[in-house]
Amino acid sequence: MNSQMLNRKSLKEQVRDILFDRIISGELAPGDRVKIVPIAESLQVSQAPVREAIQCLVTSGYLEQHPNVGVKVKAFTKQDVREICHVRKLLEADSLGSVTPEDGRRLADVLDGHLKGIIEAVEAQSFTAYALHDTRFHRCLVEASGNAKMLAMWDSLLIPRLVVMTIRELGVTMDSLIPLHVPIVARLREGDVGGAVAALLAHYTFLKG
Incomplete structure (x- = not known):
């Protein structure tokens, strides 16, 4: 892993963010072991903030603890992606x-x-x-309902990781996904909520591949 500079603000949070970026980007792939010592050495920090950062990512579901093996990047099946995408659609619509x-x-x-x-x-x-940014866009749709329980359910779905997996599984380019978002915003700006929902559903129809 390449060394990255850290500032003085909460080493645990900075290490967590670095590991999160590596998971989302695919540098840390599903099934990869996440070892405290090499990470601490590469970031030139003590093992304590690395251990705490890893535990945060275990708690949030991006990493998982395997007895007698250690911590690995959580793997998702294609069925997991399909099911979570369906739950997202229901919550957001x-x-x-x-x-x-x-x-x-x-x-x-x-x-x-x-x-x-x-x-x-x-x-x-x-x-x-x-x-x-895609996660923030779609999270706002659920947040707008004012329903805290629905938002908590949406937050539990590990959306950033699954966004990248969905793109790669579909074999599409990122620029082809921009037009899926534009009509949602346009219909809302016109006050056409029903049209915005229809645009959102079309978005998910595309993602079904």
């Missing part, structure tokens, strides 16, 4: 459908910022940046 036209227009302004982030990530050809 129901949440988006619950907003008023006025709230939808306000939501469009927020989504537009995330859409710009998606476009910049595509221009930079960054899978990691795309996954994070």
Whole structure:
């Protein structure tokens, strides 16, 4: 692993973010072992913040502990991806459908910022940046419902990791995914919530491959 500079703000959080980026980018692939000592040496930090960062990622589901083996990057099957994608669609469509036209227009302004982030990530050809901005875009749809339990369920689905897996499994380019987001924002800006939901459902129809 390449050495990366760390600042003084919460070493645990910085190490966690570095490992998270490596998982999302694929540098750490499903099934790879995550060893404390090599990571600590590559980042020039003590083992304590690395151990804490790894535990955070185990707790959040990106890593998993294997008895007598150690910690590995969690692997997802194609069936896992399909099932989680279906749950996402249900949560997001129901949440988006619950907003008023006025709230939808306000939501469009927020989504537009995330859409710009998606476009910049595509221009930079960054899978990691795309996954994070796409996650923020879709999370806003659920957050707009005001239903904390639905949002907590959505947050538990490990979306950034699955965004990258879905792209690679479909064999599509990131730039081909931008048009899937644009009509959602456009319909909301017009106050057409039903049209926005239809655009979202079309998005997921495309992702079914």
